[in-house]
Amino acid sequence: MSRVAVIGGGLTGLSTAYYLAKEKPNWQIDVYEKEARFGGKIKTKRVDGYVVEIGPDSYLARKTAMTELINDVGLGDTIVANATGQAYIYDRTKMYPIPGGSIVGIPTEFIPFAMSTLISWSGKVRAMRDYFTSPYPTDGDVSIGDFFRYHLGQEMMDKLIEPLLSGIYGGDIYELSLDATFPEFHALERKAGNMVKGMLAARKQRAAMRPKGAVPQGQFRQVTGGLESIIDALVESMPENVTLYGNAAVTAIKKEDGFVVTAKDRTTRYDRVIITTPPQAYRAWFGDDAAMAELMNMDxxxxxxxxxxxxxxxxxxxxxxxxxxxxxxxxxxxxxxxxxxxxxxxxxxxxxxxxxxxxxxxxxxxxxxxxxxxxxxxxxxxxxxxxxxxxxxxxxxxxxxxxxxxQYKVGHRELVGRIKEHVARTYPGLDVIGTPFDGVGMPDGVRQAKELVDRLKKEV
Ligand SMILES: Cc1cc2nc3c(=O)[nH]c(=O)nc-3n(C[C@H](O)[C@H](O)[C@H](O)COP(=O)(O)OP(=O)(O)OC[C@H]3O[C@@H](n4cnc5c(N)ncnc54)[C@H](O)[C@@H]3O)c2cc1C
The missing domain is CATH 3.90.660.20 (Protoporphyrinogen oxidase, mitochondrial; domain 2)
Structure with a gap:
């Protein structure tokens, strides 16, 4: 039997414990959460007939790990898609409809784009010139901003791409890594030769995959009980070999014959530790390890x-x-x-x-x-x-x-590679997953949990 500590009782930590406990019924898994409540950033206001998210709001349907989790905890029949409708851009003093047929601001239909009053004619001509442009001249990573500006021009950046994309990461898109945030755009561009051709091909492929006559559905999902109902269901369906400790901030993790974890008044020895917290939390545990500085000081x-x-x-x-x-x-x-x-x-x-x-x-x-x-x-x-x-x-x-x-800055994937390699070499038995590494959205945390469990289930 192995003893495992999962640190952080947000969606990622709870999913890790849930799937690991099912795969390893004879392992004892303890989850440590700093706050009294579980769920981390997920918070739903459920009063007077409102079921409103005040933290994260919904998830992208194409990232299927979240839907799988919701089905696994018995809430599959509560999943709902967003109502679709016109979205707008507010620029300086005026509201403009986002041109129909654009995918994250990139035009894929000529007429709605040509008719839009948001972009000037010179801006439109500059964007359409991309049809004849070759791929961005680099084999490596590039910022989201530089990549799209190269293809579509500055005006399209300022008025469409930047406001639509920067919201997702809440950062400066001229610093954020394309390969760590939207790798699919880089892949499309390389395959089709440029962005506009790539997006046209993607649109055609999407339309071909949709069953004939089917109305396109919204691309986001929620559950009718609110996202917190997923946390409640996860906690309720936690297998017996999991113990949840709330109000239990982990203050020390020491590497000695496995790991010794201190949380509040408990000091316990574990064979494995899985950390799922935000990056700042690592400072209390690895403050004297210079090789972890890049992680602990992540913007x-x-x-x-x-x-x-x-x-x-x-x-x-x-x-x-x-x-x-x-x-x-x-x-x-x-x-x-x-x-x-x-x-x-x-x-x-x-x-x-x-x-x-x-x-x-x-x-x-x-x-x-x-x-x-x-x-x-x-x-x-x-x-x-x-x-x-x-x-x-x-x-x-x-x-x-x-x-x-x-903030996944340019080169983020290499940074994650360095940290994971260092962790594997220096702290065998420790795993680090969650928002600092491979995706900031809810489904990314669940996917990372499932990938880790897939690896650990091969262990005796
Ligand atoms: C403004 C904003 C909007 C977002 N909107 C969306 C959205 O609409 N859709 C979407 O998919 N994603 C969204 N996200 C991302 C989403 O919130 C995260 O992907 C998800 O909540 C991450 O869950 P997690 O368990 O990895 O981390 P967290 O929810 O951060 O959980 C980590 C847990 O670790 C605990 N912890 C920290 N330190 C310690 C310690 N020392 N000891 C023990 N426990 C500790 C914390 O208390 C916390 O509960 C949004 C994020 C932000 C910031």
Whole structure:
């Protein structure tokens, strides 16, 4: 029998314990979570008929590990797809529809793109010139920003690509690694010769794979009970050989005949340790290991999410589509707004409207500088100004996510390779997975958990 400690009781840590315990019923698995509640960043407000996410909001359907987990814990019949609708870009003072047929801002249909008033004619000609462009001249990694600017030009970057892509990582896309964030674009470009040809081919392939007559579904998924219901179900279905310790911050991990883990008043010896925490937590355990510095000092971006509810009858602005993103050059700390009640109708009572407003962009310190009350005021004032309404909210929830999103800078994959190699060599029996390494989204954490369990299940 092996004893295993899983550190971190967010989605990744809980999934690791769940799948490992099922594969190894005779192993004892202890999960240590710093907070009293499990689930980490996942938080759902479930009161008065609202089931609204105040942390992460939904997941990408094509990343199937999350759907598999939801099915495994018995919530498969609660999965819902987002309602599709027109999305907009707000640039300086005006709202523009995102041209139809674009995939993350990259045009794949000529007419809607040509008709769009968001991009000037010279910007459009520059983007279409990509049809004759050769692949980005490098064999290695490149920043997302440099790659797309090379193909589509600066105006397309500023008005479409940057606002759509930077929101996902909350960072500066001229620093973020293409290969660690959107490797599929690099692969498409290499295969087709350039970005526009690549996207046209991808669109054709997608259409061919869709059953005849099928209406295209939204690409995101939620569960009707809210994402926290997945955490509840995971905790409830945890096999008997798992013990969950809440309020149990791990303060020391010592390598000696296996590992000795200290959490609160417990010091326990383990054969294996699996860490699933954010990168800053490693400082308490590996502060004197210079080879872990790159991991412990990884850049993290901050943001805040303001979720606000209104009486539908009092809301005095048109609510077209599902929301909008905001260009970086627009003078506001806001970066996006989703009309939750339109995109996810099951989350909100029919007579209410819920908006989810994002604050915090590269080079703007509003989120770090203001306290929660000030952030509420700024979020409300700015969204009223941009959307042109005066209605006052029934409630506002602010979630401040300070230094929460690991920044995968150019060369991130090599960095992860170096760290994992060092860990394997110096601390045999230790595994490190989660958002600092191979994907920042919820399904990426579950996938990493499953990949690790697949490897460990071969051990006796
Ligand atoms: C603003 C924002 C929006 C997001 N939106 C989405 C989205 O819409 N869709 C999506 O797929 N993903 C989204 N994500 C990403 C998503 O939140 C993460 O992928 C997911 O929550 C990661 O889960 P995790 O378990 O790996 O990490 P976490 O949720 O961070 O859990 C780590 C756990 O480790 C614990 N811990 C830390 N230190 C210690 C210690 N010393 N001892 C014990 N425990 C410790 C923490 O308390 C925490 O519970 C978003 C992230 C952010 C920041």
């Amino acid at each position: 993290l971006s901050s943001c805040a999410i303001a979720v606000m509810a209104f009486e539908r009858s009092a809301f005095d602005a048109p609510l077209n589509g599902t929301g909008f993103v905001i260009t970086r050059k627009t003078d506001t700390p806001l970066t996006a707004c989703t009309y939750i009640s339109s995109k996810w109708p099951q989350t909100t009572p029919a007579d209410k409207i819920v908006l989810r407003v994002f604050l915090g962009k590269a080079g703007d310190d509003t989120v770090q500088r203001l306290n929660e009350e000030e952030l509420k005021k700024v979020a409300l004032h700015e969204i009223q100004r941009i959307m042109g309404f005066t209605a006052m909210p029934l409630w506002i929830e602010i979630t401040r996510l300070n230094k929460s999103m690991p």
